[in-house]
Amino acid sequence: MTIPHERHVLVVFPHPDDEAFGVSGTITTHIQQGTPVTYACLTLGEMGRNLGNPPFATRESLPVVRKKELQASADAMGLTDLRMMGLRDKTIEFEDDEKMVKMMTDLIEELNPSKIITFYPDFAVHPDHEATARAVVRAVRRMKDRPTLHGVAFANNTAEMLGQPDVVFDIREVREQKMNSMKAHISQTAWMLEEMEHKLQQGDTATENWLTKERFYHYRWHEDFEKSF
Amino acid sequence: MELVEVKKLQVQLDAFAGKDVYLHLETTNGSYASHFNESFFNAGAFIRNVVINYELGKVVGDSPHRVGLKLPHGWVYAQGITHYELDEEGRLLLAGHAGDGKLAVALEISETPFSY
Numbered sequence: 030m031t032i033p034h035e036r037h038v039l040v041v042f043p044h045p046d047d048e049a050f051g052v053s054g055t056i057t058t059h060i061q062q063g064t065p066v067t068y069a070c071l072t073l074g075e076m077g078r079n080l081g082n083p084p085f086a087t088r089e090s091l092p093v094v095r096k097k098e099l100q101a102s103a104d105a106m107g108l109t110d111l112r113m114m115g116l117r118d119k120t121i122e123f124e125d126d127e128k129m130v131k132m133m134t135d136l137i138e139e140l141n142p143s144k145i146i147t148f149y150p151d152f153a154v155h156p157d158h159e160a161t162a163r164a165v166v167r168a169v170r171r172m173k174d175r176p177t178l179h180g181v182a183f184a185n186n187t188a189e190m191l192g193q194p195d196v197v198f199d200i201r202e203v204r205e206q207k208m209n210s211m212k213a214h215i216s217q218t219a220w221m222l223e224e225m226e227h228k229l230q231q232g233d234t235a236t237e238n239w240l241t242k243e244r245f246y247h248y249r250w251h252e253d254f255e256k257s258f
Numbered sequence: 259m260e261l262v263e264v265k266k267l268q269v270q271l272d273a274f275a276g277k278d279v280y281l282h283l284e285t286t287n288g289s290y291a292s293h294f295n296e297s298f299f300n301a302g303a304f305i306r307n308v309v310i311n312y313e314l315g316k317v318v319g320d321s322p323h324r325v326g327l328k329l330p331h332g333w334v335y336a337q338g339i340t341h342y343e344l345d346e347e348g349r350l351l352l353a354g355h356a357g358d359g360k361l362a363v364a365l366e367i368s369e370t371p372f373s374y
Contacts, residue, residue, distance in 0.1 A: 076284075076286070076304075078286065078288050078360040078361045078362075079359060079360060079361075080353070080355060080359065080360070080361045081355070081359040082340075082355040082356065082357060082358070082359040083259070083341070083355075084259045084341055084353065084355055084359075084361075087259060087343060087345065087351045087353065088282070088284075088351065088353065088361065088364045088366065089345060089349065089351060089366070089372065089373070090345075092373070115374075117374060119289070119304070154289070154290065154293045155289040155290065156289060157289070184293070185293065185296065
């Protein structure tokens, strides 16, 4: 599937590196096609646990490290509108729900995106992912003219409940940018990248597939995750 | 951060005793623990910028160490501490790093609030 042109794409995720794994190829392609892309990253991943032994950072210095990595990832994708939203890692679900909807509504009203990418509610595993997805869906639900909403889903029961992704983008041409985006988040991805290189050398098709395609689900308004809010 | 040397860390703990200090205490298994192993019971706790005043702080045991703070009406303690650092802002940062490099527990004490 080729990636359609958009007026503006808004990407909303809670953690530096969320964009790298799932959508950096799609973001890069949009930018190369001339579509403006905004990435709103809600936290700086302050609670990350991969600090090494011996540790390369402390609980207090980690956000500084991750902020630099997030900027480097944006640079790797060619993204110029990076918004750091100032929330704290692992607390988003405890924020006031209306405040979260307002944060999303303000972004949407300012940017007028024709497409929004976030996680898919109930299929995003991490509490911060779920809270982010809920806020975005609620904000879009209230709009008269809703932009396209693409969700990233990876819970263990995703295939069983949602079936196969109905949006699969070929990102082969920007494979290098995707790799560089993942490499930018080295404090979080070093272990995984090492394993990935090993699998690629062995010709593992699942890993290769992961670097050539990105998968999304159109949000199913007819199966909304909640009746109202 | 450096590996805990009990005598050195004890001196640092003593220095904060009897003062109003901001506390950070956390322990976690990571949010993906139940994703990778569905039978895993995931529990954790997190406190940040709660003010306490401890009368006695003590580091005990071989590594990983236990660190306890005795309060006028209660206790704070952390188990699994391996590393520590008095950072450039004068904050005492204690951490327990598992062999795989993951932070398992953190206990931090500061005379000024930690960032949000």
